[in-house]
Amino acid sequence: MMIPEEILTSHMWVFYTLIPCLLIDGVARLPAPQNLSVQSTNMKHLLTWSPVTMAGEVIHYSVEYQGEYESLYVSHIWIPSSRCSPTEVPECDVTDDITATVPYNLRVRATLGSQTSAWSTLKPPFNRNSTILTPPGMEVTKDGFHLVIKLEDLGPQFEFLVTYWKREPGAKEHVKIMRSRGIPVHLETMEPGAVYCVKAQTLVNAIGRYSTFSPTECVKVQEETLPLALALFAFIGFMLILVVVPLSIWKMGRLLQYSCCPAVVLPDTLKITSSPQKLISCRREEVEACAMTVQSPEELFRTWI
Known part of the structure; x- marks a missing residue:
């Protein structure tokens, strides 16, 4: 077509x-x-x-x-x-x-x-x-009796409202405003045997908004192994041991020394009262003079009568 x-x-x-x-x-x-x-x-x-x-x-x-x-x-x-x-x-x-x-x-x-x-x-x-704000990632740990938190680093515009409390009836909540650099931060010194809980939320002042709270994380502090009084007595006992044991060893050594190796004491008649050097320096003339002055027994008898 x-x-x-x-x-x-x-x-x-x-x-x-x-x-x-x-x-x-x-x-x-x-x-x-x-x-x-x-x-x-x-x-x-x-x-x-x-x-x-x-x-x-x-x-x-x-x-x-x-x-x-x-x-x-x-x-x-x-x-x-x-x-x-x-x-x-x-x-x-x-x-x-x-x-x-x-x-x-x-x-x-x-x-x-x-x-x-x-x-x-x-x-x-x-x-x-x-923008959608999410709760910060956080890690709650204990260092001895210290409650420690580590928060996700979201940037310089972000702050975090951290809420923590001791888990007990009528417990008061504590709030801290923190900036995070991804490093652990100390929150509080904990009591022995207590349970502490933490939650956090994100805050951006530039837009005046908060995120929801993160899931609550709790940690428990162990009981003290020794009561305070017992620990004090243990410390005193330890210090006594440090003093008594060396003293006892020294005293025992002295006793063994006197028992096995006693000191010999010379009679007074055997002790040299004059200097040995003086005895040696006695002149020969003096010795001879001393020898000449010795009298016979008959002369001694006449003199005595």
Whole structure:
């Protein structure tokens, strides 16, 4: 069946009228990214979108943002994202770009060589006060009689409200506001035999919001092995042992010394009262004179009568 020339001409006219819609400045239009959304948890903001697919081709994406200041006071300018201009993956971490608690406009477009798509804009604008805050991860331990907590480090904007108490009827809850650097922190000195419980929640002052509380964790302190009085007596006994035992050993050594090796005492007549040197230095003349003065028995008898 032959197509009338008039119909063929009209179809060609429609085709030519559509070409300007597909070409702008001689550049073919790519499909624009769709389904833009922001997933935000604990002040980490991730912009995602549906990827543009072209068989055998790698598509790049450009991301731009516009805060309240740019929108109202700087002629509606758009600023390229610091991390994602361009990027090959259909997502962009815009955490560093969102610096105030105001609505932010975000937009994305696809690029393939010299071809670009139209911009797709996030609807509605994103405000970081909508972020989801989760309870902090925590580890509760004991160091002797010290209650110790270690909290997850979520960043410099985060503080934590830590609530702890001794588990007993009518116990009072204690609250501490802490910043975490991922290091253990002492909470309280615990009583022997008591059970202490801890829970925590996240606080971000920049958006004025709290998370829910973490699950409660409890630790128990062991009873003292010795009563205080018994421990005192044990200490005194130990000190006595340190003093008495060396003294007893010394005394026993002295007794054994006198028993096995007694000291010999010389009679007074055998003791030398003069210096031995003086005895040796006695002159010969004196010895001879002493010998000459010796009298016979008869002379002694006459002298006595």
